Amino acid sequence: MMNSENAVTSDPGLQPFGDLVSVRDAAKLLRVSESTVWRWINQDVLPAYRVGYKRVWLRRSELAPLIAPARTKGGQMAQNKRIQLFPMAPERRRIGDAIAKARALQAELLAKRGGKPFPESWQDINEARERRPQSL
Numbered sequence: 753m754m755n756s757e758n759a760v761t762s763d764p765g766l767q768p769f770g771d772l773v774s775v776r777d778a779a780k781l782l783r784v785s786e787s788t789v790w791r792w793i794n795q796d797v798l799p800a801y802r803v804g805y806k807r808v809w810l811r812r813s814e815l816a817p818l819i820a821p822a823r824t825k826g827g828q829m830a831q832n833k834r835i836q837l838f839p840m841a842p843e844r845r846r847i848g849d850a851i852a853k854a855r856a857l858q859a860e861l862l863a864k865r866g867g868k869p870f871p872e873s874w875q876d877i878n879e880a881r882e883r884r885p886q887s888l
Contacts, residue, residue, distance in 0.1 A: 772801065772809035781815060 775793075779786045792798040793808070798818075801809045862869060 771811045771813055772803075773812050773815075775800075775808055775810065778810045778815055781812075782818060 773781065775786055775789050778798075779789045782789070789798065789810075793800045793810075798810055799814055801811070803809055
């Protein structure tokens with residue numbers, strides 16, 4: 753029985769697959785955890801390729817943009833083009849949209865009341881709490 757990983761990496765005839773590394777190997781190369789690599793794949797930071805039903809591979813050449821020098825030879829911080837590692841996830845966009853809609857509704861209600869805010873309710877709530885033990 754032939755191991756598929758060895759077949760992919762050792763056979764020079766399979767050139768399209770020669771650049772592929774497993775998630776585990778990519779994590780070792782980048783010196784991060786496998787879960788970090790999986791998170792980057794799920795967030796579309798790293799493109800991944802499925803071979804068969806279960807195997808997920810990454811191209812070694814697509815890992816290179818994640819590696820950049822932190823400082824120049826003179827000791828200055830490098831001014832390399834920054835890669836956005838964590839693009840805004842769709843669920844965060846939806847939350848931001850919901851907050852914007854809530855603020856718009858608040859402004860609309862405030863405008864209907866002539867700029868007068870709703871009365872504070874905490875005093876009424878505290879009075880109700882004080883009366884409740886007396887009624888029990």
